[in-house]
Amino acid sequence: MVIERRWKKWVYFYIPLTLFVIGTLFPFYWMFVTAIRPDAELYRSWRAATNTPFWTLQPTLDHFRDLLEKTTFPQWLWNTFFIACVSTVISLFCGLLAGYALARLKFPMAGMLGTSIFVTYLVPPTLLFIPLADIIRSFQLGNTPWALILTYPTFLIPFSTWLLMGYFKTIPKELEECARIDGATRFGAMIRIIFPIAVPGILSAGIFAFTLSWNEFIYALVFLSSPEKKTVPVGVVSELIRGDIYFWGQLMAGALLGSIPVALVYSFFVEYYVTGLTGSVKG
Amino acid sequence: MKRGGADTRLAYGLMAPALVLIIAVMAYPVAWEVWTSFTNFSVRSEGRAFVGLANYRAMLGDPLFWWALAVTIVYFLVTTTAKLALGLGMALLLARPSRLRALVFLAVFLPWAYPGGVTVVAWYWMLNPPLITSYSLVAGTLKHAVDSTLGPGAWAFVSVALFNVWRGGSFTAVFLLAGLNAIPTELFDYAALETRSAWQRLRHVTVPLLRPFLALAVFLSFTGAFADLANVWMLTGGRIVFPVIGTYAYWLGIRQGQFGEAAAWSLSLVPLLALALLVLFRWFDPPAERPA
Numbered sequence: 001m002v003i004e005r006r007w008k009k010w011v012y013f014y015i016p017l018t019l020f021v022i023g024t025l026f027p028f029y030w031m032f033v034t035a036i037r038p039d040a041e042l043y044r045s046w047r048a049a050t051n052t053p054f055w056t057l058q059p060t061l062d063h064f065r066d067l068l069e070k071t072t073f074p075q076w077l078w079n080t081f082f083i084a085c086v087s088t089v090i091s092l093f094c095g096l097l098a099g100y101a102l103a104r105l106k107f108p109m110a111g112m113l114g115t116s117i118f119v120t121y122l123v124p125p126t127l128l129f130i131p132l133a134d135i136i137r138s139f140q141l142g143n144t145p146w147a148l149i150l151t152y153p154t155f156l157i158p159f160s161t162w163l164l165m166g167y168f169k170t171i172p173k174e175l176e177e178c179a180r181i182d183g184a185t186r187f188g189a190m191i192r193i194i195f196p197i198a199v200p201g202i203l204s205a206g207i208f209a210f211t212l213s214w215n216e217f218i219y220a221l222v223f224l225s226s227p228e229k230k231t232v233p234v235g236v237v238s239e240l241i242r243g244d245i246y247f248w249g250q251l252m253a254g255a256l257l258g259s260i261p262v263a264l265v266y267s268f269f270v271e272y273y274v275t276g277l278t279g280s281v282k283g
Numbered sequence: 284m285k286r287g288g289a290d291t292r293l294a295y296g297l298m299a300p301a302l303v304l305i306i307a308v309m310a311y312p313v314a315w316e317v318w319t320s321f322t323n324f325s326v327r328s329e330g331r332a333f334v335g336l337a338n339y340r341a342m343l344g345d346p347l348f349w350w351a352l353a354v355t356i357v358y359f360l361v362t363t364t365a366k367l368a369l370g371l372g373m374a375l376l377l378a379r380p381s382r383l384r385a386l387v388f389l390a391v392f393l394p395w396a397y398p399g400g401v402t403v404v405a406w407y408w409m410l411n412p413p414l415i416t417s418y419s420l421v422a423g424t425l426k427h428a429v430d431s432t433l434g435p436g437a438w439a440f441v442s443v444a445l446f447n448v449w450r451g452g453s454f455t456a457v458f459l460l461a462g463l464n465a466i467p468t469e470l471f472d473y474a475a476l477e478t479r480s481a482w483q484r485l486r487h488v489t490v491p492l493l494r495p496f497l498a499l500a501v502f503l504s505f506t507g508a509f510a511d512l513a514n515v516w517m518l519t520g521g522r523i524v525f526p527v528i529g530t531y532a533y534w535l536g537i538r539q540g541q542f543g544e545a546a547a548w549s550l551s552l553v554p555l556l557a558l559a560l561l562v563l564f565r566w567f568d569p570p571a572e573r574p575a
Contacts, residue, residue: 020373024393031402101297122560125512126528127313127553128308128312134315134319215397251404259397262398263396
């Protein structure tokens with residue numbers, strides 16, 4: 001019986017899980033191997049006797065060095081970081097206040113506003129990039145970070161409002177009521193009682209917003225034109241792929257380095273993130 | 284009475300920053316787009332004149348539009364089915380407590396968290412290597428086989444769909460996992476007593492309980508596929524091998540500067556989105572009830 005159960009656990013749990021994780025992670029592994037492979041090996045025939053497609057015996061850091069010294073990659077990193085941080089802060093600020101109002105206050109049209117914020121979240125950038133391109137041009141913001149900082153909130157605000165609203169609803173009302181009996185104003189109770197409790201929710205909304213703006217592609221592709229102004233996702237694809245010449249090693253190195261901040265943010269905050277996603281004060 | 288007024292004022296004060304930004308960067312652009320789609324605004328000609336429905340008529344008469352629409356619909360159906368199946372399976376596996384859970388969680392989340400703009404490069408390298416790489420022969424043979432049975436561009440379609448599923452599938456998994464966690468465990472305990480097989484349990488208990496989450500996942504996948512521009516653009520290196528509506532609108536508007544026509548193309552997504560939204564709202568209660 002016990003043996004059978006263990007066998008079942010392997011078939012229904014461990015094996016599918018392992019397969020899935022391998023499938024998920026393989027592209028990253030492939031990126032890594034390609035990034036540290038010397039050029040000679042990258043272009044060697046598949047049929048060569050010495051070919052080792054899935055690993056390399058002479059790892060090299062040349063591609064990383066080239067990337068950092070010969071391209072504007074460090075500049076892209078900084079651009080992306082700056083843009084992602086500022087737009088995340090703006091959206092979190094707006095989302096926090098709006099989310100609180102929608103979750104806690106009774107006011108006319110609250111339901112309508114909540115629904116319309118939800119609907120704006122679903123409006124895809126594909127619908128907006130053409131008019132925004134014209135607006136950006138008429139305000140002469142094209143090719144500056146502000147073009148992105150002002151447009152990213154289009155998807156960040158609805159998203160973070162919605163997430164934080166859900167989170168605020170999980171915090172018991174009594175906490176706030178106690179504070180108000182003790183003489184705090186509603187605004188004071190919000191700042192001193194509710195926001196500190198909501199930190200996991202705020203962090204996970206922040207992580208989400210940061211990731212979304214770090215990864216954003218369409219607006220960055222449309223609004224930025226000169227190489228030194230670009231963000232990592234656009235820069236890597238558009239500047240390192242020139243015609244039919246591909247700097248594969250550098251591309252992969254760029255792909256790896258370009259997402260280190262996001263990967264770090266995730267691994268540090270995974271606990272917060274999971275609680276933020278599954279609700280706060282449970283039970 | 285006085286209290287209510289203060290609450291209302293506070294509420295609007297708190298909503299103000301979000302509303303101002305949303306109106307400035309969303310409502311105004313959408314209005315601009317609707318208006319532009321009725322004009323012949325283009326960087327090629329001076330001024331803009333009202334042309335009525337001419338842009339829409341031109342679009343509907345264009346066989347390319349119907350082709351792009353068909354491709355978009357197939358793309359949506361294929362990727363959504365795969366993502367839901369994969370996501371649900373993964374969510375069920377992840378819902379079980381296990382020592383490796385945090386690690387697996389991270390692994391599952393990585394494809395979504397990692398910038399699509401750069402992982403797409405890895406996929407491009409895996410699936411469409413150019414001639415002078417070590418294994419282009421292998422990938423080339425594969426591409427040739429797919430293209431010759433399903434028609435030109437099929438391999439590119441397969442690559443984009445695979446990438447979409449890889450990226451979105453894990454997001455769906457995490458999303459559905461959040462849904463599973465929100466369901467009281469007692470319900471599953473009863474279900475275990477009442478049903479005979481795990482399959483029955485899945486069909487009659489888990490899936491119905493997850494319905495709101497599944498609906499939202501389908502909708503997000505819907506907007507993702509219909510509005511997809513980035514994935515297609517990146518994975519085919521800007522060469523439009525098979526068009527979806529988004530890529531063509533980009534091509535018309537940004538590359539050729541024909542804003543009027545491009546606006547009409549983008550707006551052609553609106554009826555579809557509205558329809559999907561309607562179905563979604565029918566299918567589950569308003570979003571306010573959804574635990575985040």
